Amino acid sequence: MYYPKIIFAALAVTTAIAHPGPDHPVPHAEIQRRNELAKKCASQAANFNQRRISKRALQKRWEGSGRNVTYEITTGAPHYETIQNDTCVLSPEVTRGPYVWPRSQTLRQDMSEDQPGVPLWLDVGVLDMATCEPLPNVLLDFWHCNATGSYSSFTHLSPNIEFRELLAEKNLTDYAIGVTDLHTDDTTFLRGMWPTDENGVMEIKTIFPAVSQQIMGLEPYVFHTEIDRITNAQDAIYQNGTKGGFNPVVSIVPADGKDISKGMIGYITMGVDTAAIETFEYDH
Template structure:
């Protein structure tokens, strides 16, 4: 509780320069893609080094040794699911859609956003780099949300995950008037699988959650936003800040097949799962050579069914402040 109060105070004392997020449905310009692609390539070595340090630190806690290589590094474990981390993991693409299930009133400051939801335990081990300098970024508020094992989002639990979104809008008599980040579709006050936490002095943070399930027309994904100069409301939700990155991160198809064959995911049989190759938003997140796919290892070094750790390094452009209203956020 003391840590929470300290962080709340830090957020409330942060700079009040404000730019609020809104919906984004179109791809960035080619010049913007080329510029950021160049920055991402220049920071590849820094990304690999940040991954190595985070992995080595975690392995040291378990009494394991990490052997570094040039472009990849290997971890000595008994039977790792995935034993190599690539240097290109990962720089998010320029801002893409937040999706219709963004709801800042349900995003609260915490490091464990599970809330007892059933599923395979997952820890996201996240590093954040400044794309302009390739240096770690401190005190960036990382904001995550995703669906549960059967495809439902908190705050929208009365909207069927098995019904196409266009059909949901039609049933609610909302068609041309719908706007992401503006139109209020929330149905309840649940908050599961939503959370925020700032990066430390090394540009690192962790979030505990579960492996997401899937819903109609979308592959398995996690939404993520990065906020600088953030200010929190007294209840731990974001009041204002500079949103400098919005994207989605994904699970590779091989691991997705393995995880979705386990309970409770395998019981979601009402619809077929959309793969990354079939997903329309995945193309936006990978434009310009970006790689938003998380690197995973089994938490116990043996079996992913017992839990996974996902490593991802996110590069952001702190000068590219996204504007628009924070949907559902309390007034600042």
């Protein structure tokens, strides 16, 4: 089987209200298959994370020594005191919408543009679950709402109205993600793509989306109060993603170790089953 040099993976950071349409539970056999993949690569994932943590620690020691030394780091390692052994096995079956708009995706390492909010550096490691080795040249695709719930390319759709109500207002009954054209403008904020390097890691800068109780107390997040929040316990998409003991959640820590308002680092290790590549096609 032929594999392209760049493998496309999607990491869509969305709010709980952005999950319209039918829920398709993951079959038990598929959950078991992913569980076996994750277990097989558990030790390699731990070693992978340890190398990244050590690299960051080495950089800090050199910076603290006051020496005029340059230490080249392709991407930063996470600020963690303990190794994260769990791996999120990429699940293309999870709902990808509704505010996906491929035309607005831009290749860049800083997708924050002029959006106000708490800085967030996403640190992503990717493992090939067939070999348990870091996977280079994986193009990761990110998109999420801003601090007040709006998505670029859809800024004229109110974030304070539930998505199904928006469809009803437009008399749309046959909505299909990536097919039905709902985009309202050409803005591109908080959308970006960046590949993993030769070590299977990448980092991209954005802002923290309006999905955390701690963050909601800060400006400008505090001004978005018009809509009820859905907890993870109520979110069917989140529940499907965590079945089988998987952890698809990005773990975050304050960038300076203390103050979340000064910025945070989000960390996740993703496993890609290169023996089960799927192709998604969009009309736009």
